[in-house]
Amino acid sequence: MAEWLEHTELLDVINHGETFRYRIAGREIERIFNTPMHGRMLEDVFSGDVLSFKLRIFRRSVETRSVILSNDTLERGGESLRKYERILIPLSENGLDVDMLFGCTYPMYFRNESISMLDPNLKIIAEDFFEDPFEACHALIKA
Numbered sequence: 001m002a003e004w005l006e007h008t009e010l011l012d013v014i015n016h017g018e019t020f021r022y023r024i025a026g027r028e029i030e031r032i033f034n035t036p037m038h039g040r041m042l043e044d045v046f047s048g049d050v051l052s053f054k055l056r057i058f059r060r061s062v063e064t065r066s067v068i069l070s071n072d073t074l075e076r077g078g079e080s081l082r083k084y085e086r087i088l089i090p091l092s093e094n095g096l097d098v099d100m101l102f103g104c105t106y107p108m109y110f111r112n113e114s115i116s117m118l119d120p121n122l123k124i125i126a127e128d129f130f131e132d133p134f135e136a137c138h139a140l141i142k143a
Helices: 027-033 048-064 133-143
Strands: 008-014 019-025 068-076 079-091 100-110 122-130
Touching: 008 048, 008 122, 019 048, 027 100, 048 068, 048 079
Parallel strands: none
Antiparallel strands: 008 019, 008 100, 068 079, 068 122, 079 100
16 A cells, blocks of 8 residues: 555645645655656646646546546657556545545556656647546456
């Protein structure tokens, strides 16, 4: 269990999903994305296509109050740099409004080179994207 904690992140939902702030980012999350994240706004960590993708899936989880499971590939110039599996779980203090997201990101393929997540040439490709909690759980069980 301890090794999985390094892959977890907890984000505050700001203004009903307008943006997000990293409350907690495990050591492996920071290594994967090559930057410190604790206490930082999403826009201060990512840009371009990567930021757009993250905002889209985070907002979708907030709006639908659904678990999201995604398999993503990070590429630059058509070359695959990293591949991840991610699960996002919406959390609510009052039981109605999503005010935090708990996530776990695990690298399936990791090309060991320094990458700036602010590089505008980075693209992220979502190969699988499940927002139905039963479909997401079924996909996890099959893996």
